[in-house]
Ligand SMILES: Nc1ncnc2c1ncn2[C@@H]1O[C@H](COP(=O)(O)OP(=O)(O)OP(=O)(O)O)[C@@H](O)[C@H]1O
């Protein structure tokens with residue numbers, strides 16, 4: 001199996017559906033105890049009802065209790081992460097053309113609008129969680145591991161306070177211990193837009209405390 005990627009909580013492999021002969025991406029997550037299992041199952045529960053051209057599709061979720069693993073079966077997205085796409089342009093000293101940035105931004109905003117209409121806040125928008133086809137520039141949002149349903153079936157709001165994502169890409173209010181709302185995703189879109197234009201992120205510092213301070217003061 002070809003390894004497609006790896007993050008802090010999972011490994012993703014490319015596989016073929018033995019009957020349909022279609023490619024799939026399988027995200028293998030830890031299910032060592034009830035807490036890990038619930039977190040892993042939540043990604044499936046959030047993604048399953050969603051259907052949008054710019055959001056990764058999920059097909060199934062298999063829990064192997066013996067191996068203490070959970071397998072999330074997703075569509076295989078041809079391409080690379082937006083992070084690799086920008087890094088490649090940056091290393092060859094070629095800024096991304098304005099029309100390409102606009103094409104990506106429009107899709108990103110459509111995906112975020114769709115999520116919010118369906119009561120889902122992504123909470124981890126960053127270039128590494130966006131897949132892009134380098135030829136067509138079609139994008140898909142991935143990695144709903146720390147996403148949250150902020151509206152229940154009766155459209156009642158649920159509170160969000162948990163600190164999520166990396167400091168570099170996350171909205172200041174997620175670091176203030178206060179209740180925040182789905183607008184944190186729009187901060188993510190803004191930061192990603194800056195990253196595509198400048199080819200470096202607006203907020204960066206090797207010292208975590210200084211980085212948090214810069215984000216809080218919006219110093220870039
Ligand atoms: N459906 C997919 N098709 C192709 N490649 C994928 C797909 N999903 C993920 N990948 C690749 O695998 C990498 C890791 O996936 P993902 O971001 O979902 O997991 P993660 O970062 O381990 O999760 P977490 O951030 O929750 O720890 C992605 O950056 C991407 O390169």
Ligand SMILES: [Mg+2]
Pocket residue numbers: 007128129143
């Ligand atoms: Mg990720």
